Amino acid sequence: MNLTIFLLALFDGISYAALVFIVALGLTLIFGVMRILNVAHGSLYAIGAYATVSLTGFFLALGFAPVFAFPLMLVSAVLVGVLLGGPIEWLLLRRIYDKPEVLQLLVTFAVFMILEDVQRLVWGTQPYFQASALQALGNVTIFGVTYTVYQLILLPLVAIALLIGLRFFLRHTVIGKLILATTEDREAAQSIGIDADRVFLFTFVVGAVLAGLGGALASPTTSILPGMGADMIVLSFAVVATAGLGQIGGAAIAALMIGLGRSFAVYVWPEVAVLVPYLIMVLVLLVRPEGLFGSPVARKI
């Protein structure tokens, strides 16, 4: 394996990992705080992508410059978070927090099914592709390897910014602390004056925005079509479990392992490329049963 190939594999792995991380981040956040494995995350991801493509197409047709695609990504992500994430938490999940976790999971599964059809009704079955954001940034050449700026620089930057930002937010701000406290014990949090309902709503919306953002950022490099959410959700699940419950740093590393594992597998042993996420997960959990960064929760006795 020469340097060029190595670099190519490395870049592929990194750009893919960045995208996966951004999507998994929202899922980890929601799971970490609310203990809900949000299957609908996949749909929010897909809708974020669809919305971006539609908005970008619309504005470009009006004659806006292609760089305009970037703010539109943010807009789509926020729209997804507020218009979909908000009501899902507010109208559905809120009613069943005292019910077993599996019911909460299934509520999101049901929402996922509904949103899958909604996507098809709104956007049809034909794939969409909208790469103006990608083209707007052009290519870079590093050690003789040409790669798109968007994938090699922008995506990782966004991922790192989100990683640092969210960690800082949760650990060092008051709201972050209140969120963590609510995570641990909803009723105890209420009894010291934390509005757990608001915390959950806020968390879910942020998580949904991140899902939408993931879709928005993915849209220039993939075609947008029915079913794209289902694949992403399984992958993000694997990242969350590998990382350890609600571990944001862990999610970054898990995403990187999966991204690099996959891209190097294509060179070394293409047959297993599809299996990489699962193999990594099984191996990691074999060694660290609580996930990469998780710690065993000892019961107080």
Added chain:
Amino acid sequence: ADKPAALKIGMTTFLTGPASVFGVPARDAMDIFVANLNAEGGINGVPIEVTYIDEGAGAEALTSEFRRVAQTEGAEVMLASISSGNCQTLAPLAEDLKVPNLMWDCGTQRIFEEHSYDYVFRPQGNATSEMLAAVAYLLKTHPDFETIAVVNQDYAWGRDSWDIFHTALEAMKPGVKVVGEFFPKFGAPDFSTEISRLQALRPDVVLSTSWGGDLDTFVQQAFQRGLMNTSTFVLPLAESSLERLGSSLPAGHVVGARGDHYFLHPERRDDPDFKGFMEQYKEATGDIPVYSVFHASQAFAALKTAYEKAIADNGVDWPDEDQLLAALDGLEFQGLGRTLHLREDHQGVESQLMGTSAQTGEYPFATLENIMIFDGEGLLPPVGETSTDWIKGLDASFVDGLAVETYDN
């Protein structure tokens, strides 16, 4: 038999899931054909009613529904299906239920090579004829290539089509080196890694029999990364993505259509029926039709022609089942493309259209030039022989022996 109030037929198609890129256009087209025919009074005065069954709803729902429509709703003929896996399930079921079944869009060559059926017919070609046409076109237009790599979807079609293509290539041009075989998972959102690898390998030819979003993504990304300037792409199903790919499919790449299916079919485009349908379809859906629409037209034509033939042959008002089956045997019919006929093993003989992409500016997407239409007869193994055995026995002279018409565009 007595004339029914309506001729009920059932059609399985993907209304949900990724394959709905084919399934939904086919259903839309079917609705148009049926409406047109019923407006003319139907078949011998009997209007047609179609019940659609969603293949995307999973195997249990599909088989249950297939049975319900065939048995309880009393459908006289079934049209099933798109997915090869579903064909394998439904063909024996149709045989057991004794309901005539037209396999309207499934590609696997195995069906009639491994089993024989009384009730099952395929009004179209199969993977063998489709892949051989691609090989033949490639050899005719790029006789000097030395290396090839493949990027196919990781499921039966991706695997089988490469098997056929590869075997044929080995038989007809033994020196070609396969430098890479990639089977990214079905529905993969991203092909960066495979493309990086291809950039390092620099094959002369890149084959991909992918379709739908997978093909779109692959071509778009390959285009962005400049791969399409260094390798010739052979894309046997790209006709169904032309419109969506827009300017991302540059000139000079090989495009196929699973048959002679092309909205600017050089022999058919001036035909008033053809033109009329194109307009009707455009009006109804806003799109140009893709090959599944042509396949639907062929199945519909086979059905209509068979009924008419059975009625005429037997001088009855309405044929019974045996009369219908007899009419289907060796039937000749014409959908939107060229005339087809059914062989004695019930396999259809369908011409294959291949072309090279060109960006003419006439449409906001690539159209085809240097079009060749291969006659289907030469692309299928003789009745009773399996594709694999037959293709292994072919040699370089095969390509020259094919009947083919060539058109500039």
Added chain:
Amino acid sequence: MTATNKAGTAKPPLLETRELMIKFGGVTAANNVSMQIEAGRNLAIIGPNGAGKTTFLNICTGWIKPRSGKVFLEGEDITPLPPRKIVRRGVARAFQIPQLFTEHTALENLLISAAAREGLRNPLQNLHNIRQRDEMMHLLDLVHCTDVADRVVVELSEGQRKLIDIAVALALKPRLLLMDEPTSGVASSQKHEVMEILVGALAEAGVTSVFVEHDMGIVARHADEVAVWNAGNVQLRGTPQEILEHPDVIRDVIGEEVA
């Protein structure tokens, strides 16, 4: 005073620890603890909060492993064993924070305990029909919980749970019963009554007991012997009278009423 069996050889103490050490971060929770617990007695453990009393029970039952030192049960080294194996050797435990099957009823908690003790023979028998049912009802009676026998544990109050937790441990018919603050959370009106019956039952069944306790009234009345814990080690050991009047104990543990 070592019990001697017929052959005259010295019988090892029921439970013995040798130089147990454990630290959590900067906190030394067990500091060279060497203890011998003879069969047939009720030993009370008292001491300030955070002295390491619960930790001692945790180590003795294999829940946490000491950094150094060993635990012996009748001379057998049980330090490396997981709790379940120690339990099967006749050691049962009731907890400071009750450990119950919260979605089962109180009675079912006991029946499960009995079934675990008996081994699981007939896989198709109904749990409620096992032979030990009456015995379990009796145990519930012992801890004054007959009236909540059919209540699901999540619905019970803290005090009720503590009592049932003790009954569940008793259902295992242990030789050695370790209890962590058995009466904390039990209403004072019931405390003595419950302890009275419990201690009586233990004596009758020949069960050795060790209980951590903060209520000196209970200690004075029900313990044969008292060990005082401080900063991770046994500071004093003696009869209740000796200990409860000891000035250090009064200062550190019992306190003097200022009023």
Added chain:
Amino acid sequence: MSEISQHSTPRRAAKSGGMPSLRALLTLLAVLLLAAVPFIAPSMQLLINLALAKGIAVLGVTVLLRAGQVSFGHALFFGISAYAGAFLMASLPGADLILVLVAGVLGAALSGLLVGLFVVRYRGIFFGMLNLAFSMIFWSILEKFYHVTGGADGIRLPRPTVLGMVLERSGFEAVIFYLSIALMVLLGWLTLRWFVSPVGQIFQSLKTNETRLEYLGLSPKRVLLSGYLLSAVLCGVGGSLMAMTQGVVTPEYVWWVRSAEMVFIAVLGGAGSVRGAFIGALIYEIVRVYASAFAGDIWQMLLGGFLLVIILFAPKGIMGIADGLIHRGGKRRATTAEEAR
């Protein structure tokens, strides 16, 4: 969702005023009604047969739910059993139905043991995801080794003989149908008995306190493994029946969506309820088939909406609703335990 299954406990049952006999009567009626389907609604026979096969598999998932564990990969055992049958038929054409069933169940049990030994160390999402991982690995193997497994198209499972007789489709379908009903009754009854047995109750106590389990001298992992094996076997039986009914096995049998569907059905029927598993499967299949038949391309949405309504308004599933109806007018015990079923 307290799974204490008081209703199946004779002593308590007696308390609730003769309800179990009504319950038993209704169950009997339902079984008889099912048995009559080939005569009164022959067009439903296949559908119901598929639902029954799935119901038996769902029962496996139900077992785990009782211990508070959700597996997103139990389709693995469903698929392994189906493929075991298909391979058996391929290597031994004309094998007997019983043999196919036994081979399938053995395959499921064996793989259940192997996977189980590994996954019982985990709980919650880790447990669920590891099961998913194993099922996806098996799925990939099915797709990759397509020369052996037939890839995405799967392999056919020709009709086995029945006690040496070669049957036509209709005869064979009748045999499979009544076999499915018999297995449903037998396995359902066994599972019910197991739930109320000491072993089953200990298994269910995993859900609430493993520390106490350990301090009763039991190994939580061993306890979980026993239930895991049972659930794998149940999924295996379901898979075998499904494969023989369909006549073909495809990798879709182990696809994660199918695992999710099983959990979905289990909760729909009433999480943890044995009868609920079957009722859920029946209703699920019927709703799905008719939604896809009559609402064309929005059947998923309808199904999702249906599930939402059930969870939000009847979180105890269809069995919860049924119980509510049975109990109406009957005596109520004033505890939430009753509610929680």
Added chain:
Amino acid sequence: MLEFRNVTASIGIIEILRDLNFRIEPAETLALIGRNGAGKTTLLRTVMGFTKVRGDILFDGKPLTSVAPPKRPGLGIGYSPEDRRLFSAFTVEENILLPADAARLGAAETKRRLDKVYDILPELKEMAGRPAGNVSGGQGKMVALARALMLGKRLVMLDEPFQGLAPALALRYADALRALRDSDRSITLIITESNPSLLRGFASRTLVIERGEVSEGSLDPERKSA
């Protein structure tokens, strides 16, 4: 300051407290006693808003039922639950500070109150930096008590605050609480306790809960059966 009017509180569908009527005046210290399972904890949880309530609860004359549960601590109500309920992801000190964070008290005020809490419970200072999940049973009770004192400017509700504390410590805390009450006449205390001796001479009133109903009582053993 706190008044119950015909209050019936239920959990799920079960009524735990029935038709309670009583009132507590400012600066009163109320001892709540009763057998296990009598409903003491439930009564406190009812004030915090964790049960379903029929009837009126008035706080300073205003209906408390219309205040959402998480808003209640902001009225100056501190609550120390029986089962501690510490946040193990935080240190001991962070646990004590969380209520102030939630109420957005501001740095100066937070500091002032924290100092006051440490005055009352000096043992906590040494443990301030330790993870709250690791402290012993009794230490946990201390942290919970401290947490309740952070916000409890008007009403402090302590559910068995001395449970599991060594007697020496419990005595000292009883003194400290007494001092707190004497120093600030606007604070009302409600304490449930199973050890009456600790409250004797300190509680100004005693309520006995029995089978979900309250009646006036006394901490003296002779008169308890009232």
